[in-house]
Amino acid sequence: MNMKNLSRLLFAMLLVLGYSNANAQDQNNPWQITIGVNAVDAYPSGDGVVNNASFGDTFGDEFFNVEDHWNILPSLSSISVSKYLSDGFSFGLTGSLNKISKWGDVPGLAAGVPEQTNEVDDLSYYGVDGTIKYNFRENKTFDPFVGVGGGYTWIDEIGAGTLNGTLGFNYWFSDNIGLTVQTAYKHAFEDYLQTHFQHTAGVSIKFGGTDTDGDGIYDKDDACPDVAGLEEFNGCPDTDGDGIEDSKDDCPNEAGLAELNGCPDTDGDGIADKDDNCPTVAGLKALAGCPDADGDGVTDADDKCPNTAGPAANNGCPWPDTDGDGVLDKDDKCPDVKGTVANNGCPEVTEEVQKTLNEYAKTILFDTGKSSIKSQSEAVLGDIIGILKEYSTAKFTIEGHTDSVGSEKLNQRLSDSRANSVKEYLVTNGIDAFRLSALGYGESKPIDSNKTRKGRANNRRVEINLAK
Template sequence: MKHLNKLLVAVMMVMGLSSHAQDSNNPWAISFGVNAVDTKASAGGGHNWLDAHFSQPFAVKDNWNILPSVSYLSVSRYIGDNFSFGLSGSVNKITKAVYFSPTAPGHDSRGYIVTNPGDLMYYGIDGTIRYSFMNLIKSKVIDPSLAVGGGYTFLGKDSFGTVNPGAGLNLWFTENIGLSFTTTYKKSFGDRNDSNGVIDSPSHFQHTAGLIFKFGGKDTDGDGIYDKDDACPEVAGLKQFNGCPDTDGDGIQDSADACPEVAGLAALNGCPDTDGDGIADKDDACPEVAGLAALKGCPDADGDGIADKDDKCPTVAGPKENAGCPWPDTDGDSVLDKDDACPTVAGPVSNKGCPEVTTEALDNLKIQARAVYFNSGKATFKTADVPARLDAMANILKNYPNAKFSIEGHTDSDGSDAYNQKLSEARANVVKNALVERGISSDNLNAVGFGESTPVATNKTAKGKAQNRRTEVLLQK
């Protein structure tokens, strides 16, 4: 029982061991199962060392000692570059001890004798450094290895230090569960004197077969990618994105996706383009109608540089200043209304679309203006036909909406010069006001008085004086 206690203590040490990771994902591995002890390797005999140790490696029924229960436990951790370090404890009962004695009775054809040393209890505590070839052969199932280590073996009341070269093979059913097989040659230092007085070396082979479990890998978000390899360890994601999510499933991980919740195109940083115009919907003012980048994705049917949605004439090109519509030419004089000082009256381009004042019109204005007579000494009209004269003058002026005219007032020679100057100004303003009332712009009319200074007839007769009490309408240059 004292040796069993030693094994339990060793197992507790193994469970508390701390080193590095069993592999790059799972920190620990634990294995348990059955072990077999073959003492033939220490029996001697044979033609050479190799023959003595390996002549009957699979003579299970003849040479192997096996307990029909769980008889070993191993725990290990990875220490980098395919190496792992582990501790193991094992227990067995030696009922088949092999000796070499070709002269003793009962030996086989090679001189080996198998005896029962009396249910000799076996305990082993070992430390091992193991190198795995699984990554080298690029397999996820077959995991061969070589190992070297040392330990202590307890046989009854005796104990021995050992050096332990060995080999192993794990077969992984899943990433974490597999079968484990090992074979170890435990070379002891020292001899053992058994109860029969036989002195031998306790060196032996120990084989194990059992289950192995890897564990300890941390996967916080549960996406199957360990935190150490997971670029987004707290958010479940995909392996191809190092554990980061792709919420919309468009093949672009959320961190690089400008529209992570809507499937889109890689060329548009993961954003959709419903109308296929190469402009992401989020930047497209007209996302359902293909358009131009210069117009934020909106179409321009007439090509005038104004988006159809803002163009009052979407099928006819026009300037932005006119809301996309062409400028009209109301009077048909080839001068657009926007440039036409007289948009309703035809005129040449040289006069900004306004008609030139003709000599005939000026002569007619002169006749009509001189027929407007005033009462002597007053700025009131003398005859009843004056309104008709004023109407005729207004109709002529309306044909020249941008022309500037001077309305001149005149008097006869009666009265002082100062009085006549004031009276002539008053008469000019009376005519101007009458024309303004008839629709002529006051900006186009300038009233000025000349007093008695420019008579058109003699002031010595009543008829001549009447002719001098007049107004003139002249074109301003």
């Protein structure tokens, strides 16, 4: 091989390397370099063969007749670099060299005389070819492809352009290393260069993928290209190692449960610790993870009676009934005095009590013709006050009555005045004014005859009656 031919080969390699460095790398392993050997086969074409022999029997006849037709250089004789484009397409450049000693067949010169291999004198062969390939099964172990392209081929320093069709396959042993086998049919545009086949086999290496975070997953397929992650999460991390990627983990720094979106549940009550007010003690969801031993809806920590059900309003304790009258203190208007349910826990004014009040009231004495109460009535008024305080929620009407002596108008005014005088005395001595009302009836409601002294005395009276 002379220096001129070697220079041509080096020029072809420079073209290949220059192309590989002139394009951006933005796909997973977008570059493929294949280094191997090639075989050139000019059979069955008679172009340019001695005696102007015609085209061979059929296209591809004796395609695998390696011994008679294939020219193989038993050393590194082919190098190609290709760049993935998209959707299965790639573009590559190939530089190759060979030494030609068999260039097709010489037809028999007479009937019955067999063809003979066309022996030549070790012609040099150089080729630079560009090919657009389509891979049928991207990222599969067995990856067949077809290609079309063109190039320039020199044989014994005489060159011509070619139109090429390629068929082959890659067989990948790993993500990056594989075997490539292909056949290219190279149709020459000049008569002095025969159309021929070039077969190539070599080791292929894919490279050039970008893995910014160094997690072994290329950026193109990495959902988190700037953060090292795991393959099962498309390159995204699982910081706490609980099998839930951080983006879907509500507690990315604490190992937890899938059903709780990656958060831990220390007490196993089904409530994530972050939402559990009592994370170390099993509790109820309704109480934010805290226990309620007596089931009264008050957490044990806030329940003053944790083993006895009671309302929240009473700190989880049952309401008391201090006076034992069947009315709880919270509803009992007289919690310290036994009463009736009908009267909200307060004692009811019975007929006997009513009778006693009026027996006391009718003994109240007034100055003659006036509303002022005589001092000797203070004792009986004290008894009345005691009864009214015992029935502290009851309301009463103080009624004033007179006999028929004097004018009706005067008697009405006197009865009003005396009733109000009694009310004022009672209020002054501790009875709430809102419980009392005063009303005079004058001489309109006698209880005895006004014709006798005794009868008139009975009619001059004060009554204290339970308000209806």
